[in-house]
Amino acid sequence: MSVIRSAGLRGFRAVVEELGGDADDLARRARLDPAALDADDLLVPDLAMAGVLELAAHELDRPDLGLRVAARQDLSLLGPLALAIENSPTVAEAMECTSRYLFVHAPAMRISLEPDPDGVRGVEALRYDVTPPGVDPPRQGTDLSLGSLHRSIRSLAGGGYGLRTVDLPGRPVAPRAAYEDFFGVRVRFGRPAALLRLPSSLGALPLTGRDESVRRMALDFLDRQAPVDGDRVAPRVRGAVDQLLGTASPEVGAVARLLDLHPRTLQRRLAAEDTTFAAILDDARRAAARRYLLTTDLPLAQVAGLLGLSEQAVLTRACRRWWGRTPRDVRRHGLDPGV
Structure with missing residues (x-):
């Protein structure tokens, strides 16, 4: 189960009450602790947070509820x-x-x-x-x-x-x-x-009024935080790989620089978590390939480039390994749900 900081619901109570709703009742019905509506640092299930937004939009007949809450956030x-x-x-x-x-x-x-x-x-x-x-x-x-x-x-x-x-x-x-x-x-x-x-x-665009000492203190604090699975490096590696795909070469050295780790340290920590950089990169490429093949008409050579693959033939071999199909077959016939 994934979680999210309750700060993501900041403004929800005010919007609901303006519309004549009962925010606490909606929270309880969505299996969300009402305390999350008034605190920033509770970790709550993201499904419950999504659920309370959908429930409120439906009950109050305000399909723009998400935008209304966003207007109260910064x-x-x-x-x-x-x-x-x-x-x-x-x-x-x-x-x-x-x-x-x-x-x-x-x-x-x-x-x-x-x-x-x-x-x-x-x-x-x-x-x-x-x-x-x-x-x-x-x-x-x-x-x-x-x-x-x-x-x-x-x-x-x-x-x-x-x-x-x-x-x-x-x-x-x-x-x-x-x-x-x-x-x-x-x-x-x-x-x-x-x-x-x-x-x-x-x-x-440069940002004005910045304070480098405040930035360093904040970064140091963030580096030491431990949310759910926060000590694990694999989720951070996956996020960095997703960021690099399509814009730069997703190599272990580039990812290590993003995470301020030496490449060998990064590989050792991944090994301790029973995974490897190659496995994470392959999984990220598979997810991205699925998205590009099923939801876009991009040429296959361009899809290969966005995945950081050297040529279309490499994409074809990867798709056969992942799904037992060529990229054209995937695009033409789709994939079974959950694949």
Whole structure:
């Protein structure tokens, strides 16, 4: 069972009460401790958090509930991670810090920069996964998480940041206008993933008012934290691999640098957890290949490149090993649920 810090529900009680609902009753019915609605640092099941959002949206007939809660959140809900982010030298380093330490807030959540799905030069996609690979994301939870991320970037950038469009999976649960009023740009639904399309130049934007000593203290604190499985390095390696796929070579040295570990130390710690870097990389590539083959029309050679594979033939061999099928067969006929 995955968990998340209760700070992710900040603003929920106020929104529900404004709408005439009983937040405590909704929490109990969703099997969530009502105390989580008034505290930031309780670890609660992410399914319960997703459940209370869906229940409230249904009971109160407010399909935009996730966006309403997001409008009441800011970067500070991330606690010490927010201090590290706000005191980073640039937006790019703030995003890297978020990707690296987001597991402290919610182990199942991941953000990563990917090539623009539309192939527009000078545009990148900031992807936000709120559930592990293969698990359908909750609708209200996705709206809340991506909305909160959008507000955090606006805060870092000091206002508008050149957002191009917003992609969301599935059909809209609220009127399109509610989404576009919130994000201020066109929102596209039925997309493969939740992401913000933003200018590549944003990463170079320097952050003002930063304090390097505060940043170092926050990073030191984060490095010593132990959420669920927090002492294990494998989840952090997986997050770093997901971040690098499609943007850089996912080699053990690159991942070790992201985690501030020597490559040999990283490999020893993985061995102590009964896994290897190669196994984690292979699993990440399999999940990404499944997503690209089943949800996009990208050329197979491009899919191979996004997976960090040298050529299309290597992708074909990998797919045969994973699923006993060629990439074209997977794209044409799909895969059994749970594969």
